[in-house]
Amino acid sequence: QQAGFTFLSWKDAHTAKVNLPETAIEQIAKQPWVKYVHVPSAPTVLENLTERSNHRVNTIDAAYSTGLHYDGTGVSVAIGDDGEVGPHIDYQGRLFNHSSGSSGSHGDHVVGIVGGGGNFDPVASGNARGSDLHIYDNYDNLDDAPVDYNTQGVRITSNSLGQGCNSGYNGDARDADLLINSKVSLMSVHSAGNSGGTTCGGVPQGFFTITGGYKAGKNVMAVGNVTNSDVIAPSSSRGPSEDGRIKPEIVAVGTDVYSTQPDNTYAEFTGTSMSCPGVAGTLASLWQAYRETHSGADPWSALMKAAVMNTADDLGNRGPDFIYGYGRINARRAYRTIANNQFFLDSINAFDAKDFFINIPTGTRQLRVMLYWNDYQGSPASSVALVNNLNLYVQEPSGNVIDPWILNNTPTVAALNTPAVRGVDNINNVEQVTLDSVFSGPCIITVEGLNVPQGPQKFALVYEFINDQLTLTYPQGGEAFVHGVQERIRWDAFANNAGTFTLEYSPDAGTTWNTISNSIPGNRRYFDWTPPSILNTGRMMMRISRGTFFDETDSLFTVFGVPKNVTVDTACGTSFHLTWDNVSLATDYKIYMLGAKYMEEIGTSTTNEFWVNTGVNTTGTYYFAVSAHRNTNGANSLRSLAYEKLPGLVNCVHNAFNMQTILPFDRAYNCATTAPVTIKMKIKNIGFKDLDNLPVFYQVNANPVVSE
Numbered sequence: 001q002q003a004g005f006t007f008l009s010w011k012d013a014h015t016a017k018v019n020l021p022e023t024a025i026e027q028i029a030k031q032p033w034v035k036y037v038h039v040p041s042a043p044t045v046l047e048n049l050t051e052r053s054n055h056r057v058n059t060i061d062a063a064y065s066t067g068l069h070y071d072g073t074g075v076s077v078a079i080g081d082d083g084e085v086g087p088h089i090d091y092q093g094r095l096f097n098h099s100s101g102s103s104g105s106h107g108d109h110v111v112g113i114v115g116g117g118g119n120f121d122p123v124a125s126g127n128a129r130g131s132d133l134h135i136y137d138n139y140d141n142l143d144d145a146p147v148d149y150n151t152q153g154v155r156i157t158s159n160s161l162g163q164g165c166n167s168g169y170n171g172d173a174r175d176a177d178l179l180i181n182s183k184v185s186l187m188s189v190h191s192a193g194n195s196g197g198t199t200c201g202g203v204p205q206g207f208f209t210i211t212g213g214y215k216a217g218k219n220v221m222a223v224g225n226v227t228n229s230d231v232i233a234p235s236s237s238r239g240p241s242e243d244g245r246i247k248p249e250i251v252a253v254g255t256d257v258y259s260t261q262p263d264n265t266y267a268e269f270t271g272t273s274m275s276c277p278g279v280a281g282t283l284a285s286l287w288q289a290y291r292e293t294h295s296g297a298d299p300w301s302a303l304m305k306a307a308v309m310n311t312a313d314d315l316g317n318r319g320p321d322f323i324y325g326y327g328r329i330n331a332r333r334a335y336r337t338i339a340n341n342q343f344f345l346d347s348i349n350a351f352d353a354k355d356f357f358i359n360i361p362t363g364t365r366q367l368r369v370m371l372y373w374n375d376y377q378g379s380p381a382s383s384v385a386l387v388n389n390l391n392l393y394v395q396e397p398s399g400n401v402i403d404p405w406i407l408n409n410t411p412t413v414a415a416l417n418t419p420a421v422r423g424v425d426n427i428n429n430v431e432q433v434t435l436d437s438v439f440s441g442p443c444i445i446t447v448e449g450l451n452v453p454q455g456p457q458k459f460a461l462v463y464e465f466i467n468d469q470l471t472l473t474y475p476q477g478g479e480a481f482v483h484g485v486q487e488r489i490r491w492d493a494f495a496n497n498a499g500t501f502t503l504e505y506s507p508d509a510g511t512t513w514n515t516i517s518n519s520i521p522g523n524r525r526y527f528d529w530t531p532p533s534i535l536n537t538g539r540m541m542m543r544i545s546r547g548t549f550f551d552e553t554d555s556l557f558t559v560f561g562v563p564k565n566v567t568v569d570t571a572c573g574t575s576f577h578l579t580w581d582n583v584s585l586a587t588d589y590k591i592y593m594l595g596a597k598y599m600e601e602i603g604t605s606t607t608n609e610f611w612v613n614t615g616v617n618t619t620g621t622y623y624f625a626v627s628a629h630r631n632t633n634g635a636n637s638l639r640s641l642a643y644e645k646l647p648g649l650v651n652c653v654h655n656a657f658n659m660q661t662i663l664p665f666d667r668a669y670n671c672a673t674t675a676p677v678t679i680k681m682k683i684k685n686i687g688f689k690d691l692d693n694l695p696v697f698y699q700v701n702a703n704p705v706v707s708e
Helices: 022-031 107-115 140-151 172-181 273-291 299-311 330-339
Strands: 006-012 015-020 076-081 095-097 134-139 154-159 185-192 221-226 248-253 257-261 265-269 341-347 353-360 366-372 389-395 431-437 441-451 456-467 470-474 488-494 502-508 514-520 526-529 537-546 548-552 557-559 566-570 575-579 588-594 597-605 609-612 620-628 643-645 656-663 680-685
Touching: 076 107, 076 140, 076 273, 076 389, 076 526, 107 134, 107 257, 107 265, 107 273, 134 140, 140 154, 140 172, 154 172, 154 273, 172 431, 185 299, 185 389, 221 273, 221 441, 248 273, 257 273, 257 366, 273 299, 273 330, 299 341, 299 431, 341 353, 341 441, 366 441, 431 441, 441 456, 441 557, 470 537, 470 548, 502 526, 514 526, 526 575, 566 643, 575 620, 588 656, 597 609, 597 620
Parallel strands: 076 134, 076 154, 095 134, 154 185, 185 221, 221 248
Antiparallel strands: 006 015, 257 265, 341 456, 353 441, 366 431, 366 456, 389 441, 470 488, 488 526, 502 514, 502 537, 537 548, 537 557, 566 575, 575 609, 588 597, 588 620, 620 643, 656 680
């Protein structure tokens, strides 16, 4: 108090939280023991099927048996939002609430985008449907991350929160960088913000509107919001950061995203709050992919961030920009980079230079090279957040030396909209070189340690070769389409001016082909198609072509009807009776019940009913679903919506009574007969359940009661 302030708490070993009058700030800042002073961040503000196919997550978590199956299993994601989430069976067996309450359903929606299991509605799966989901209030997930990294296995943090417009590289941003540097395999993902429709950054058209804070850190990822058509949402916050760095780093679908709400419901929300968990979930699936392709080892987070940025689908201006960053995340291409070991990991000191050699294959249309490093935490008092400055150069086979892309961060609309040019970058901890129509042959990549006061600096160097080959990404095989329900077909291709695309389908495993469209514009990477009602088959294929290049589905997929009106019409003791509407042309059905984590098949039926006689009782809650099958062509339909069976009896009246004893009283007989007399009864069942093996009792005179 004598120094003019009141001490509140230590944030870390070098940073204290204090209370002081505004008039005393300047005097305190002049003290020799004060390195910097910054005001607290603004209070947190919530920022809101996400398209797995648009992120290409379906290509690494395939629906067919021989495809890739990386769904984030074994990877923990820590989600900071508005507190407890659920109940919802889409999180079954994978949800861990570290919060004592809830202040809304925003977090429920976010969690489903990260890792919803699609148990209640199979089209609502998240981007890492096998991941473990840890739930926190606000930024408690970041506060707890140093411990949870070891105790809970947390590798990804997801924060769809904001801290005020264009907060700059403040103490929270520094803490974010420090956290990433302290844990080698930890990555923090943040929503870029929903202030793109404002001028809160001081420049028109939404520039300088990143809402943080933590997300202004150099080593984290801020995510912008695009539609399913890869168009930036008007509300999505735009960069650069206050000190001119590239933000957002990447974009993902955040518009009209279908995801979970409490009590097994769903809703569509829009915002960077939805695009952030899309990237967090995709990263969790890629984390698992790296482990399984690298002997179980965890990846360095810098490598994963570099792989995702370098392989993103370039949108907007050529190269990076302040609207789309490096583009829309593409899990398929990122996976290829890490699975094919198209990277170098090394370190460098000041004034050193290191060369790396790659061979560019024949037919390469574009070479992408990216240098990235998790930079040493900067000072909020500095006008430039970058500490260690590395440079990237690429020497083509022809001998030309190419500089990386740089942007003009002058705070005017004209400058900030200007496409990237070649130059030397001295403010970002990421640099990218792309070369179009490059010659095949040896290529030299040089990394230079221009200024490394906190060295040696470890870095990741990733590269990708892109050719003219087309890749059909959705469907790939194993999917179940429903006739009459529109699907968005997707593919990857290089170049927007190489002619139109032709899209075809085959209903008979490739024997015959039907043209859907032969005039899809060359800059399109999707087409909306509604399967006609005449299709009821599991021998479907899809083909995309342009010129001499084409690609087909890797396996067969289905178009078929879905069972509806699944219900339990009888539940008595340990037996449940399920019924549903027949599906035209179905020969049999598969029945599912919710297991430890997912819907599990428990039996089949050739009719539209099924008795469940094991694993159930009338005191628990159970979930059932049904899919249709056609054995003549292998059609397997989409699973139905789940039916919730609550505790209690259903139609358990099964009284049977003796309407009439027909024999021996329907005719006269000799009471003294010594011959056997048949006893005949007419019994009526007035309940709702079939009965068999009913006991019948009778007595003659005072003799013992007889049971049969």
